[in-house]
Amino acid sequence: MPHSQFANLSRRERQIMDILYEKSTCSAQEVQQALPNPPGYSAVRALIARLVEKKFVVFRNEGGRYMYSPAVAEDQAQNTAINRLLRTFFKGSKVKAVNALLDVDSESLSAREIEELERTIARVKQAQETRAEE
Amino acid sequence: MPHSQFANLSRRERQIMDILYEKSTCSAQEVQQALPNPPGYSAVRALIARLVEKKFVVFRNEGGRYMYSPAVAEDQAQNTAINRLLRTFFKGSKVKAVNALLDVDSESLSAREIEELERTIARVKQAQETRAEE
DNA sequence: GCCCAATTGCTAAATTTTTAGCATCTCAAG
DNA sequence: CTTGAGATGCTAAAAATTTAGCAATTGGGC
Numbered sequence: 001m002p003h004s005q006f007a008n009l010s011r012r013e014r015q016i017m018d019i020l021y022e023k024s025t026c027s028a029q030e031v032q033q034a035l036p037n038p039p040g041y042s043a044v045r046a047l048i049a050r051l052v053e054k055k056f057v058v059f060r061n062e063g064g065r066y067m068y069s070p071a072v073a074e075d076q077a078q079n080t081a082i083n084r085l086l087r088t089f090f091k092g093s094k095v096k097a098v099n100a101l102l103d104v105d106s107e108s109l110s111a112r113e114i115e116e117l118e119r120t121i122a123r124v125k126q127a128q129e130t131r132a133e134e
Numbered sequence: 135m136p137h138s139q140f141a142n143l144s145r146r147e148r149q150i151m152d153i154l155y156e157k158s159t160c161s162a163q164e165v166q167q168a169l170p171n172p173p174g175y176s177a178v179r180a181l182i183a184r185l186v187e188k189k190f191v192v193f194r195n196e197g198g199r200y201m202y203s204p205a206v207a208e209d210q211a212q213n214t215a216i217n218r219l220l221r222t223f224f225k226g227s228k229v230k231a232v233n234a235l236l237d238v239d240s241e242s243l244s245a246r247e248i249e250e251l252e253r254t255i256a257r258v259k260q261a262q263e264t265r266a267e268e
Numbered sequence: 269g270c271c272c273a274a275t276t277g278c279t280a281a282a283t284t285t286t287t288a289g290c291a292t293c294t295c296a297a298g
Numbered sequence: 299c300t301t302g303a304g305a306t307g308c309t310a311a312a313a314a315t316t317t318a319g320c321a322a323t324t325g326g327g328c
Contacts, residue, residue, distance in 0.1 A: 007149060008170070010145050011141075011143065011315095013285090015141060018222045022222050022223075028305085029305095039288080041305090042287080043287045045306080047285085047286075049308095063294095064293090064294050064305070065294095075234075078223045082235055082238050084152070085219060088155050088156050089156075089208065089215065094236060094241075095251055098235060099254050100209075100212055100216060101231055101235070102228060102232070102254060102258055104213055104217060105217070108261065111262065113229045114255065114262055117255050118259075120229075121252055121255055124248060125252075128242055128243055128248055132245070144285090145285095145316090146316065147315090162275085162276095173316070173318080175318095176319065176320095177317045179276080180279095180318090181317090183278095198275070198276090198323090199274080199275065199276095200276080
């Protein structure tokens with residue numbers, strides 16, 4: 001299982017994996033529609049077939065049509081992507097990353113979202129305090 | 135300036151851009167050493183030259199040796215990477231992303247880092263409250 | 269100046285990726 | 299059953315990427 005090898009995906013492979021993680025399950029047509037500068041249908045199928053062969057993608061036959069999904073669990077893929085972001089832009093610092101993330105697009109959070117963030121911080125703080133006691 | 139086109143980078147191009155953003159400025163040799171499964175020196179130079187031509191990378195001559203840097207400002211590249219992460223894994227939700235980010239690798243934050251997070255949340259909350267009044 | 273390691277400028281071959289196309293099959297509607 | 303749209307299985311050519319190699323240059327040490 002090559003889940004540590006997302007960095008070795010080619011241009012189109014990476015675009016397709018992103019789409020599959022975003023949508024969870026897709027037909028080849030849906031993948032085609034979501035691709036930037038989409039090639040033809042058979043080109044998309046050939047690309048997906050290649051990802052199936054490399055074990056990045058699995059498929060199931062639904063009513064005569066294949067539905068494709070990522071082969072690597074989403075939380076693993078998330079972790080890989082997050083670690084890459086931390087290393088590339090934030091020298092590994094989660095705090096810097098959170099700062100940047102919350103500033104992106106100057107989009108405001110709702111009161112409920114802020115509450116949730118506060119709960120998250122409280123959870124993390126609790127875990128830190130528990131460790132500090134040990 | 136193709137800063138909206140990171141998604142179109144090829145495998146090696148992407149690997150090199152990551153290295154340049156991580157280290158800010160690099161010689162070709164340093165890029166070579168940082169690359170996974172590195173090719174030869176001249177292969178690395180040819181790849182970088184290609185990124186220079188595509189205007190993703192700029193260089194300066196320092197003592198007869200070229201030092202390379204990303205052409206797109208770091209904060210722009212950060213935003214692009216963060217937005218991709220949000221869209222791919224978190225349906226755009228910053229809160230979900232922050233949760234995942236803080237959980238990555240079960241690594242604990244220091245008390246100082248937690249304070250800083252709290253300040254960040256307070257800042258975001260203040261901005262939200264200011265907006266709510268308008 | 270000489271020497272040598274390291275570098276640049278440039279090229280093109282090797283390899284991989286991307287793309288489209290064709291024959292055949294499937295399924296649903298009439 | 300027929301028909302036609304949409305799909306699959308498969309192929310290989312076109313295009314892009316990756317790679318290495320050579321000649322010439324550069325800079326530093328002796």
